[in-house]
Amino acid sequence: MANILITGATGQLGQKVVKSLLSRTEASNIAAMVRNPEKEEAVDIAGRGVELRKADYGDYESLVKAFQGISKLYFVSGSDIPHRLPQHENVVKAAVEAGVGHVVYTSFERINETETSPIAMVAEAHIKTEAWLKSSGITYTILKQNLYLDMLPMYLGEKVMETGVIYLPAGNGKTGFVSRKDMANLAAEILTSKGHENKSYDVTAEKAYSFAEVAEELSGITGKSIQYVSPSLEEYNNTLTKAGVPAQFIALFAGFAQGIAQGEFEQTSDIIFRVTGKHPVSVPEFLRQVYKG
Template sequence: MSKILITGATGNLGKSVIHNLLKVIKPGDLAVLGRNAEKLENLKIVGVDVRIGDYNDYDSLLQAFQGIDKLYFVSGNDMLNRSKQHENVVNAAKVAGIKHIVYTSFLCENETKTSPISFITEDHIITENWLKVSGMKYTILKHNLYMDMLPIFIGEKVLETGTIYLPAGEGKAAFTLREDLAEVAAHILTTEGHENKEYDLTADKAYSYDEIATIISNISGKIIRYYSPSNEEFTKTLTEAGVPEEYIELFAGFSLAIGNGELDKTNSLIEQLIGRKSTSVEEYLEEIYS
């Protein structure tokens, strides 16, 4: 059995991938990477190989990657330094002799600078290109927008306000559950035939915020309405409410991308890979708002 290393082991996605992997492989065949040993102690206790490293520290990555065959590379979330961090990971993996990298990228139908979320996609595109010319085998997992982000986008007080307020127009997004993506990753890491492939991982149905408002209304018994302001009004309203600028940019960017139809791609690939349908928005919202 080849040895697999999971980066981002203390994050939600990394934890879920580890949980799914330990159903099918021995703890000794799994290594995990994190910056804080204490947070990984529970994995060390059960026999998982815990390694300490930081995307900002090339030498720590080079040491941590020794003896690893497959690397599950969770993209970083430090937007200012992510490009350099990703370069460190790819270069260290190559020097360490890693044979195959599985990378978590992002699925957006507009990969040009005209996209309102180009600040998200740009580093992914660069990293994909580095992987393709690295000489290592690669699998690029293009994740659609996490369904788990819906309560954040909608707002924690939506049942009180009765309003979803986002500048997404009538656009739709195929929100995809993080847990489904983790299950796919575990499958790809433990089966053959995925080398040098790109997978568009998305749900089999796309939803507008108007449809989401109706679903939450039906679940909660409260009337929820969707209002789509202009981007200017949205930015002004949230600024006056004291929301930090970086969050406004994030909420507005994803909303405008949805409005442009950049995140509405659907397919049945998740079902093909793991043998069950991807989780629907109805199922997810039922757990949150019932």
């Protein structure tokens, strides 16, 4: 019977965690929590011999049922930000009721935990969930994950190679971007080993980069001159609004850009290498993979 459960198993991070676990333990030891077992990604997971358990963060009873017999729970933070707080409370309480032994939670990197943070709307649920876990009596590992390296092209803009400009109000701030694959390999190692009980890890890169440095790297890789422009927040909002970008997307990117500018994501760490024995993919390596040729 499965003793490791992955929530959000059909998401981009969850799928990679399942795949990484399958290289470390038998499929019979793994269960995947899904909302829709008929979804293509869920069917693929089941085809690998992994047990599917149907549940939803908003349905407490389904969580208690899904968590039965589970000793280690990989808890992927919810993506429904307006409703995330009660959903996360459901997960922690259900884990306690079901007798889960250890929760590995995907939190996020930050410095400023007050309401003055430009990403306070994202931070609140993470901060409270960490507190709930620490007071739950369950053994935990908190993964304070930096921004996804996979999303770097979104920050650069889909037309960056045409315009030759990275346009983002991130100032000179640096970010320790980490790929989902490296995050997944770290999680799988933690889920299949000991020594990570009641610990918090900064899941970030070994080197952080500013967008000016990213522009320099991209220029060297592609042979095209790429410039970085950091506009004022007002100019950024006006420019993107005129370009027809939805207001919620502008607010989200502006918030993270301001967080970067204020140093929220500049921390570096060798935790991935220390736990997995492999160095995470760096920004230059990723840029070569995506933009070379």
